[in-house]
Amino acid sequence: MKSTLLQQQIALSILRTSGNKKLKTLLDTHDNLENFFSGNTAHDSSNSTRYRFATKQKRAEAMSLAEDYLHFFKDDSIEVLFYKEDNYPQRLLECHDAPVNLFKQGNFNLNTGRVVSIVGTRNITSYGKAICEHLIESFKDKNILVISGLAYGVDVYVHELCIKHGIPTVGVLGHGFHVMYPASHRPISKKMQENGGLISEFLPGTRADKIHFPMRNRIIAGLADATIVVESGTKGGSLITADMANGYNRDVFAFPGTIFDEYSKGCNQLIKQNKAHLINSGAEFLEYMNWNNNSAHKSVETEQIALFDPSTSLTGHEKEIFQFIKKQANVPKDELLFHFQHLSNELFGILLQLEMNDLIVFLPAGTYKCKSY
Structure with missing residues (x-):
């Protein structure tokens, strides 16, 4: 049976467990995936330890396993975003550790003009909720796509507000489709797919694991023009995401809080260490990013501003x-x-x-x- 492009792309994610960088280096020596999976590579020699994960035998095994996944992708309308194709998010492609594949469910465009990630503590306070409400309301009619991690606290509250205000929102998962962690967020994940959706670099059925969440955080940071930290303690995933965004030379913003609030200490720390711009409102963020205009009229306004x-x-x-x-x-x-x-x-x-x-x-x-x- 002749393999399909979809099967070959799925097989890459099976091989990917040994590292995206190595796999990309190897793929760059081939004209296309058909050649990569059907022919001999320059690294098939037994003394090539660096590429032992992709020997001819390992590639054949990956292709065989990939066949078992095909029905998941077709039945559940899962789209593959391959790093060499135009539908792959271009912002993420600029990041040195971008995955070979991303898997997508829903209705959204990651290459739209304005993308922001919003992250924060799982223990959201009334202050954090007020910030989120004000922030998301300020995004109405600004043609902004909002990214978060569909976790407890700030993440899921941001997704809920986006749905309420008709703003497209995407959740980046630390596991594969057909799994939902936490399970209570499955209903909102379904609603998000009407105007937004879900992204994962993990194959369907991959369970949530502690090591997956820092990997998820780099995707959240890499997909966006800017990352906003709403509330955070002095440790946690939000600060990891902010550090990654800084490492990708993306803008990072944080809302300050009182010195007595446990979940403002992380934001205050980012601001103090000059790792985030201090903002007090959504309006300040929009002004900094020059996003106050409606991007639907971007070409006309750009010409006027240029004068x-x-x-x-x-x-x-x-x-x-x-x-x-x-x-x-x-x-x-x-x-x-x-x-x-x-x-x-x-x-x-x-x-x-x-x-x-x-x-x-x-x-x-x-x-x-x-x-x-």
Whole structure:
């Protein structure tokens, strides 16, 4: 029986247990998946220990196991997002540890213009609920996709509010489809698929495991333009997600709380350590991200804004530095110091002036990026 593309993609997730990076390196030596699974690879030699997980025998075994999964994908309308295809989330593709495959259920586009992740403690307080309510209400009619982890507390409350206000929302799972942890969230996971849905990198039937949740957190961080931490203790998954988002050079935001509140200590810590921007409202977040306009009219508004782009008045070294940052999207401070050694005495003064002119912003991850005009 001739194998299908779907079966080959499923087989990759069976092989993936030895690591996404190794598997991608190996796949890059082949023109397509048909060649990878049917032919010999350059690494089939017995002395190639690095790729022993994908010997010809292991690939054949993976293909055989993949056949047993086919009916799950067809019966439950599970879509495969393969990292070499256009439907794969492009933001996640920028991350060095992005999975080879993602599995999708529902009606949503991860490559839409505006994506934000919202995370927080499982022990949500009345203060945290008020923040979530205010935040999600501010997203109405802004064409924003909201990502979270469908866990207890902040996560599920955010998903519920999105459903209430008609905002698309996606839950990233730490297990496969046909499993739901916690089980009480199965009903809301079904509702989410009407305007949003679910994402997992784990094969259907894969049970929740402690090691899966940090893996899930990197997906939450990598799918979004920005991550917002609503409430958090000094330890937990929310801070892991924030650290990962910083590592991916994404914007991180946190709501402050009192010094006496256990579940504000993590947010206060992020802000104090310059790992998150302090925000007091959804309006502040939207202004920072330049998301106040309705993206349905983006092309018209972009043309209008371009007429008033303040960067057009730059000259000399200011223009040189601005153009360098603009081309690279996110530039580490050390890279700027190295590239503009000849301006070492002036560099930080120029950067400060560009910030004051609202042309660039310094991120908590220690990088500079241009603001959008």
